[in-house]
Amino acid sequence: MSLQNIVTVQRNITGASIIVDGIPQTEVAYIIYSKNGNITAPVTLIPNFGCNASDFSKSGEGRIALVNRGGDCDTGKRLTLATAAGASGFILWDQDPTIFRNSFTNEIVETALGRHGPYDASKLVPSAVLGFREGQALVDKLQLKSNPSNKSITVIHKFRPETVSTVNLIATTKGGNQSAIITVGAHSDSVHTGPGINDDGTGVVAQIEVARALSKYSVNNAIRFCWWSAEEEGLKGSAYYADHLSKPEAAKIVMNLNFDMIGSPNNIYGVFDGGFSLDTSAGKGRAHIEQTILGYFKQIGKPTVKAAVDGRSDYGSFMKLNIPTGGIFTGAEGNKTVEEARLFGGKAGEPYDPCYHKACDNTKNVNYDAFLTGVKAFAYTVAKYAQNIEGVPFPR
Ligand code: DTR
Ligand code: ZN
Numbered sequence: 535m536s537l538q539n540i541v542t543v544q545r546n547i548t549g550a551s552i553i554v555d556g557i558p559q560t561e562v563a564y565i566i567y568s569k570n571g572n573i574t575a576p577v578t579l580i581p582n583f584g585c586n587a588s589d590f591s592k593s594g595e596g597r598i599a600l601v602n603r604g605g606d607c608d609t610g611k612r613l614t615l616a617t618a619a620g621a622s623g624f625i626l627w628d629q630d631p632t633i634f635r636n637s638f639t640n641e642i643v644e645t646a647l648g649r650h651g652p653y654d655a656s657k658l659v660p661s662a663v664l665g666f667r668e669g670q671a672l673v674d675k676l677q678l679k680s681n682p683s684n685k686s687i688t689v690i691h692k693f694r695p696e697t698v699s700t701v702n703l704i705a706t707t708k709g710g711n712q713s714a715i716i717t718v719g720a721h722s723d724s725v726h727t728g729p730g731i732n733d734d735g736t737g738v739v740a741q742i743e744v745a746r747a748l749s750k751y752s753v754n755n756a757i758r759f760c761w762w763s764a765e766e767e768g769l770k771g772s773a774y775y776a777d778h779l780s781k782p783e784a785a786k787i788v789m790n791l792n793f794d795m796i797g798s799p800n801n802i803y804g805v806f807d808g809g810f811s812l813d814t815s816a817g818k819g820r821a822h823i824e825q826t827i828l829g830y831f832k833q834i835g836k837p838t839v840k841a842a843v844d845g846r847s848d849y850g851s852f853m854k855l856n857i858p859t860g861g862i863f864t865g866a867e868g869n870k871t872v873e874e875a876r877l878f879g880g881k882a883g884e885p886y887d888p889c890y891h892k893a894c895d896n897t898k899n900v901n902y903d904a905f906l907t908g909v910k911a912f913a914y915t916v917a918k919y920a921q922n923i924e925g926v927p928f929p930r
């Protein structure tokens with residue numbers, strides 16, 4: 535069974551515009567993660583598709599580089615070369631009629647910086663993409679002697695606020711006691727500055743894999759998989775869910791397991807700290823979950839540290855309902871300590887995830903060993919509580 539709801543959030547979305555001789559162009563797309571900026575400068579058509587540094591030698595400082603998308607190199611590479619050559623802005627003339635559209639705004643979206651990165655467009659000059667027809671008209675003008683476009687072309691890349699509707703995806707096993715539900719969660723959104731592969735593509739994929747594996751078994755207690763939206767906007771998806779649960783529905787939830795960032799490059803294995811307020815049923819439940827996860831790591835001979843339970847992820851929405859929570863976390867923007875480097879290897883004094891909330895949080899940013907261990911710990915924990923919840927105070 536699956537259930538969806540709609541969570542409305544205000545967020546900044548990105549967009550671009552190009553103005554040629556005072557006329558806003560219509561076939562404009564943005565290069566994702568581009569730097570914000572509003573550049574007015576003359577434009578230079580770059581020869582040979584801009585795949586080599588020498589193509590930019592005549593582009594001139596401070597001008598906007600117009601690059602034909604043909605040839606065989608990444609957009610990210612061309613943007614990097616244009617920036618290095620002193621261009622003030624970058625327009626990709628896209629000859630390819632296959633276009634992407636932003637599903638919320640219907641804007642044309644250029645998503646690809648290329649496969650050979652990592653590129654960080656936010657550190658390069660502001661950029662935009664111009665479609666075939668308008669690009670051709672601009673090139674025709676540039677070939678005229680007295681072309682006005684040599685003086686005034688504007689590229690704007692910006693974030694603008696928008697209200698968008700987002701969806702939590704929630705799927706509960708048909709089998710198992712529907713009055714004793716183990717909820718597990720990961721968030722499907724990312725920050726607008728990056729693709730969010732460690733944060734939280736890892737949790738999203740872990741849940742898919744655990745759900746797939748679980749489909750071969752029967753369960754005594756129901757498992758509810760939740761893919762939360764809008765976590766990065768302030769836990770909005772999970773808060774919506776928690777706020778709209780009736781008292782009887784909330785009473786059916788045994789616990790919440792949270793998986794947010796489980797493949798950090800310079801990882802620790804942080805297990806949510808269950809060790810306080812043992813006089814409450816929520817506290818006892820938390821301690822039980824912590825012991826279960828620690829038991830798994832002990833079995834496989836891997837070290838752990840306590841992860842602070844500071845409510846910085848979706849489990850925070852369940853804590854407010856006094857539902858026991860737990861999970862693992864491999865580290866975000868903080869620096870690994872000397873002691874942690876001794877335990878886990880990796881680099882002391884450097885961030886657990888140097889790409890946290892950045893454009894480089896892509897598939898290359900995942901530590902697949904840590905990720906696999908995290909998925910297995912997750913599977914173990916779900917399997918155990920699917921079988922029995924003995925020792926967890928329930929009903930509360
Ligand atoms: N909420 C995460 C980052 C984060 C920070 N502390 C923790 C602890 C446990 C899980 C996640 C986190 C983010 O989405 O940015
Ligand atoms: Zn995040």
Ligand code: ZN
Pocket residue numbers: 721733734765794795847
């Ligand atoms: Zn996250």
